[in-house]
Amino acid sequence: MNKSIVKNIVSCPNCSCDKYWKVRRGGLLCVKCRSEYRPPPPPVRLSQNQWRTIVRWFVLEQSVSIISEQSGISRYKVMKALQHIRKLMRSQTLDVFQGEVEVDATLYGRVKNRPFRKYTRTKSNSKPDQVIFGALCRGGFVKAKLVSGYDAEMFRYLLKEWVAPGSIIYSSSFKYFPDLKSIGFVHRTVNMKKSIHLGEGYHINGLKGFWGYLKTKLSSRGGIRRERVGLYLAEYVWRYNNRDKSTKEKIHTIIKLIKNTTNI
Template sequence: MIMQVKNKYVYRSKISEAKFRQIVRLFALDLDATQISQIVGLSRVTINRYLMAIRERIAKFCESESPFQGDIEVEYEVDESYFGPKRVKGKRGRGAGNKTIVFGLIKRNGKVYTEIVPDCSKSTLQSIIRGKVDTNSVIYSDKWHGYDGLVDLGYGKHYRVDHGKDEFVNGKSHINGIEGFWGFSKIRMSKHRGINKKYFYLYLKECEFRYNFRDENLYLLILKIVRINPLFLS
């Protein structure tokens, strides 16, 4: 019988609170499971169980956050990106090659929100925009037809750049902020050398979390999140 250890961050914990804090500190520093395992002296399998449980709490925290709540007359950039294996030969277009489609909104000089979507249709993208962005705000996008008609929905300040004509910046019109987030996320995910589609959402929300709170102490913030809602490892 394995003795349980008192740990306010983990139900029925088998490791000490100090050991768990060490895992969180190393995770906050963006070390991977293998590196953390070598430092703390636990198996990689055990470390992965803790890290996935932490990611689940982070995802729930992101879901409960309202990064744009109360914001009016501010500037947003919107865009979609595609995550997954390299494009299958012969397949082209947005989302080609069985990729996971992610839609993102970013407030300029602020936070980002991401959502996995089934497609890039007008109805899908604009329903998210309508639920997150006040009509008095400014929206910047590319020329994808999924953004056609935003003006008709009350978004009178919608400006676009035409990437198809190699136009990436036109005065204040650009989507460099959200594209920067896509680059940040893909670089982070690439170090895992392949992510099971089943867990992609958790890794996506981890990227969102790290980006939105990049100027804060992630170690203390994660401990606070887990203290409110302790982990349960079955």
Template sequence: MKNRYAHGSRVSEKKIREIVRYFAADLTATQATQLSGLNRNTVNRFYRALRERILLACEAQRPMFGIIEVDESFFGARRVKGKRGRGAYGKTTVFGVFERDGKVYTEIVPDCSKPTLQGIIRGRVDPASVINTDGWRGYNGLVDLGYGHFRVDHSKDEFARGRVHINGIEGFWGLAKLRLAKFKGLPKHTFHLHLKETEWRYNHRNLNKYKILLSYLRENPLS
């Protein structure tokens, strides 16, 4: 009988469902290997395949609308002494777009310049939206693009002014860093997959992740 999840695989559908269940529960590949009895390389292959399908699902996400919060964050080694500011030395820069009471979108960026950040905003945020930011100059000119724009000035210890704040995206950064810390360091070539997985888990926090992941494999089986 043809395997619905992995064409030509020697791993049974039952065993694949078991691995998907462990992944959905956010167990590490080491834990899944111990519980399933499968070879570690086999588990790694399935975990990577699931993350690649999650990446595709995240990139296909609809544009965000309503009240939007945007912010950048930095992931990786501790800040090098003497190096300050956005794009801190040795760290990976990630830009986030947060739909108030909705979903989040993340993207690794080369810098925090106005063209970089606003290029992503224009591609990911509906023009009728209202955007909340901090005081970074990279957000200057959003009104000229047609967006409503409100700021909080962190440099003056201002973190909220009524409904004007970026607490949602900042809260997501905290959750993301806490989750990714369990991997005790991620190679640069796989960081983007783990980042998008974290985004996906947040966006599907109230849904059955196991069933959604199985549907991804049925639609796009391993080959």
């Protein structure tokens, strides 16, 4: 038995404890209730070498066609494997942000014959843009989530979940950003037209840079189904947060995530 305690998103079905020992035949032994269980199987049957090949080309941001051609694996299995990887990325949780945090919301998608940045009423037969809310800890990571619309209560709920009380939050003067002082934050609003005159630190340029990176990557896909935008959002959040790692380190991180969460 491997005596090292592992903590990940796989939890015990009996007591929901997320700490376990790895035992023989791919099983897991719960640290709390000592029951043995197995992680869920992957959505597609692939060998470890095939998983490693797919992950390597995925880290290099190659298309499904190129990955299938280079690995000799069918397109269907490659698409299933990549979708599984993105779901694992979406299920990962980061530590609570502390210090100076930038928050903002942006739109993804565009209704024909309508200005991109205006969130107004649309025709009955057209779907509105999707709203992405995000937070960036200066000098650290970024978090982003698809939300149903510009909802001040939803923004407040996400900030209480993502950011530690007492942190300094910078946001634009957009009317949907609530006053956050009442829930324990130091809230500083930034007038985007006059931010250059407000002094050092009064900006949300870091998060604006991430929005530019995200939209460039999403548009390069040539069209994404609305129900899958959340998976691609999770992928590019993960890529941004691991941008300083080498290709070898990224491959190792994803392979470890797959092994710790699925039975391969």
